Amino acid sequence: MEGFRTIILADPNPVAEELMHRVIEDGAHTRLKEIATIDERRDQERKKRLLRNVAAPTANDNFTAEHAERIETTRSILAHRAKEKLSRTERLKHRYEFGYVHDGATPIGGKLQDGFVYKPLKSRDHPHLQAFVRTLPRLGKLKAGQTKEFVDNLGDSKVHFLDYRYIEGNKEVVGFIRTDNDGIYDSPEDLKRQLHKVLDPRGIPLPHLAVGEQSADGRIHKPHLITLLPVGNGVRTDEKANWRPIALLDAVSRALCHATLSMNSDPGGMSNPLRVKNPLSPHWTTVILNEDLPLTLAELGKRLDLRVTNARLQRDHAVVVGDREGMTECQSNSAFTTFRAATTNLLRHWHRTRDVKLDLSNREKLMANLMVELGSEARHSMSHGLKPQQAMAILYKVCAYLAVDFNPARIGSLRDNPGCMKDELQGVRSLRTRQSLGAHHTATKKRARTLAIMVFYMKKAGSDVSKARVARDCGLSKDTVYRLWNEAVAGL
Numbered sequence: 001m002e003g004f005r006t007i008i009l010a011d012p013n014p015v016a017e018e019l020m021h022r023v024i025e026d027g028a029h030t031r032l033k034e035i036a037t038i039d040e041r042r043d044q045e046r047k048k049r050l051l052r053n054v055a056a057p058t059a060n061d062n063f064t065a066e067h068a069e070r071i072e073t074t075r076s077i078l079a080h081r082a083k084e085k086l087s088r089t090e091r092l093k094h095r096y097e098f099g100y101v102h103d104g105a106t107p108i109g110g111k112l113q114d115g116f117v118y119k120p121l122k123s124r125d126h127p128h129l130q131a132f133v134r135t136l137p138r139l140g141k142l143k144a145g146q147t148k149e150f151v152d153n154l155g156d157s158k159v160h161f162l163d164y165r166y167i168e169g170n171k172e173v174v175g176f177i178r179t180d181n182d183g184i185y186d187s188p189e190d191l192k193r194q195l196h197k198v199l200d201p202r203g204i205p206l207p208h209l210a211v212g213e214q215s216a217d218g219r220i221h222k223p224h225l226i227t228l229l230p231v232g233n234g235v236r237t238d239e240k241a242n243w244r245p246i247a248l249l250d251a252v253s254r255a256l257c258h259a260t261l262s263m264n265s266d267p268g269g270m271s272n273p274l275r276v277k278n279p280l281s282p283h284w285t286t287v288i289l290n291e292d293l294p295l296t297l298a299e300l301g302k303r304l305d306l307r308v309t310n311a312r313l314q315r316d317h318a319v320v321v322g323d324r325e326g327m328t329e330c331q332s333n334s335a336f337t338t339f340r341a342a343t344t345n346l347l348r349h350w351h352r353t354r355d356v357k358l359d360l361s362n363r364e365k366l367m368a369n370l371m372v373e374l375g376s377e378a379r380h381s382m383s384h385g386l387k388p389q390q391a392m393a394i395l396y397k398v399c400a401y402l403a404v405d406f407n408p409a410r411i412g413s414l415r416d417n418p419g420c421m422k423d424e425l426q427g428v429r430s431l432r433t434r435q436s437l438g439a440h441h442t443a444t445k446k447r448a449r450t451l452a453i454m455v456f457y458m459k460k461a462g463s464d465v466s467k468a469r470v471a472r473d474c475g476l477s478k479d480t481v482y483r484l485w486n487e488a489v490a491g492l
Contacts (some may be wrong), residue, residue, distance in 0.1 A: 006125040007188050008288040024359075050393040068251060091158050099162045100282050108146055108165065108283060118282035123162065126288050128208050131231050132279055133158075136167065143168040146283075162280040169274040173234040177253050178276045179225040179260060180206065180269025188220050188287045193243055194263055195225075195289065203303050204259055211277040214285035223287070224277040225255065225265075228294040235297065240418060248297050255304035258313050262321050267313045268397075271404040314340070314401055318385030318394055335386060337396040351408050360406075367403035371395065450480065454488040 018243065075335075102108075104115025123129045136142055144164035145151035151166055169176060188210070195206050205227075225268075229235070235249045236242070253273060255271030257265050279286040318336035324446075349360035357369040378395040379388040379389040386394075421441055428434050457473045458465050470479040 001442060006122055006129070006286045008291075008378060010128060011340075015333060022366045037385060070110075080335065087255065088173045092159060095157075095159055102282070110360070114281065116282070117169055120288065121159070121162070122280040122282070125286075126243075127278060128228060128288060128438055129286070129422070131228055131294070132209070132229055133162070135169050135228070135234065136161075137170040137172070141170075144278065150277060162278065163282060165281050165283045166275060167278040167281075169276065169459075170234070171274060172238050173236055174274065175229050175231075175234040175257060177227040177249070177274050178269065179227070179253075179256050180266045181223050181225055181260065181264060182266050183264040184222070188214075188285070191220050191223065191287065192289055193467065194244045195260070198260055198263060203302070204256075204401065205292065205295060206301075208288070208294065209279050210287040210289055211279045211284045212284075212287075220285065222288070225256075225260070226279065227278065230294045230296055230386055233296055248301060251306040251308070252297055252300050253305060254310065254313055255301075255306055258308045258316065259304065261313075261317055264320075267310075267317050268400050268404060269448070310405075314397075318397055320339065321397055335391060335394045336398065339374070339395050340402070342374060342377070343398055343402050346373060347406050359409075363403050366406075367399045370399040370403060374399070445486070449483055451478065451488055451491060454481065455491045458488060458492060 011481050099119030101117050102113065102115050104113065123133050139158050139161075140153070141157065142161050143151040143153055144161045144167040146165050151164075151168055157360055183191075183194075185194065191210060192206070199206060207225040208228045209226040210220070210223040211226065212220045214220055226486050235245045237246055253270055255269075257267055257270060276282055315336055345357065349355070357366070357373070359365050359369075374395060375392065378391045421438065424437060424441075428437070453474050454470055454476070457470050461469055461473070467478070467481050467485060470476075471478045474481070
């Protein structure tokens with residue numbers, strides 16, 4: 001058996017293809033020259049450092065056993081590195097000559113797959129696949145693996161990395177947008193036909209790549225839809241990056257997922273958007289859906305509804321799930337709102353009581369704990385008249401989303417007291433009045449905290465207390481100290 005192939009379904013676009021080839025080749029040549037120069041300089045410096053240790057001792061040196069041992073250790077390191085470099089070269093040569101070999105006896109993703117030999121490199125099949133390679137980080141930071149749960153820096157050559165089933169994009173400069181799709185399609189043509197049906201009326205371009213497993217009957221299972229960004233126009237996400245392009249990237253990702261909800265796109269995939277089914281792996285079938293040049297984020301944003309929030313995305317996804325389970329939109333919305341509030345309150349309670357069930361290191365276990373804790377209530381008291389199976393379907397989606405999205409930092413410190421104004425706000429329906437009461441409560445707490453700080457430093461200063469000194473010691477403005485001085489003096 002040969003490996004899974006690349007299927008090109010996009011209409012030919014010679015102009016776009018030539019431009020893509022030119023951009024990629026120019027960038028690749030420049031990058032290869034840079035890498036060659038850096039590697040050569042790095043090797044020379046490493047050899048110099050090592051050869052210092054094996055330099056012959058002079059008459060002034062005390063040639064001891066320690067010196068001899070250091071020489072022997074350094075020589076063995078040099079020999080090991082030379083041997084390792086040779087083995088890397090041999091493995092790379094073997095990959096080019098004989099191809100990627102899967103024996104069929106090793107489970108892949110928890111199941112056995114027939115053995116095959118795949119000789120060519122998929123990246124040579126199409127310019128978009130070459131462009132995808134450019135969205136990956138350097139070899140030292142590149143992570144890949146055979147399962148979605150475990151990816152790591154496993155290989156010694158980028159060519160070997162590109163054979164793994166899952167791979168992570170560059171986290172510092174994002175070059176693609178992934179949409180996780182849980183649908184099963186009769187054929188690659190059926191997938192493209194459904195995408196046209198959903199996206200064309202809205203003027204949204206098709207994703208460039210679809211990557212999924214193709215069964216013996218030709219069906220495509222749960223593909224990842226990949227929308228490429230122009231080469232050299234990725235989005236920086238490091239500490240010095242501008243927040244606006246990052247916010248636009250998140251908005252575009254949500255909008256693309258929302259546009260394909262009817263095709264079973266999963267918002268949960270946005271929690272780890274850069275870990276993708278590798279379109280260059282022989283284990284997957286890669287479908288080229290769109291040969292046009294990639295659009296920039298700004299151009300994509302003009303064609304999408306960027307007002308889609310996370311809450312709206314999850315709620316609309318619950319409607320789709322509910323419709324599939326035979327629920328009305330009103331029922332699914334009510335159930336989603338109730339389950340989300342209950343799950344959020346439970347997570348906050350576990351956080352404040354330091355419950356062991358809140359295991360943030362294992363999100364799957366956390367989701368299971370939420371399902372166990374809320375399952376009975378979801379089926380009975382919170383069901384909104386739904387069947388148990390329908391209620392559990394909505395609860396599963398809510399728990400899966402919140403188990404990944406929950407961040408304790410968003411709810412403040414453990415000293416916060418949510419619900420402290422519950423009695424004061426009882427029966428108050430006006431939003432403006434509720435906001436006014438909340439603002440007054442917050443201002444009162446801040447005033448009391450500031451007075452406590454002033455009193456502490458006034459006592460510390462003793463007889464040498466003054467308004468200027470208190471302002472300087474407390475880090476408060478003089479206006480604040482002057483305004484609260486009489487109250488602080490009364491509190492001494």
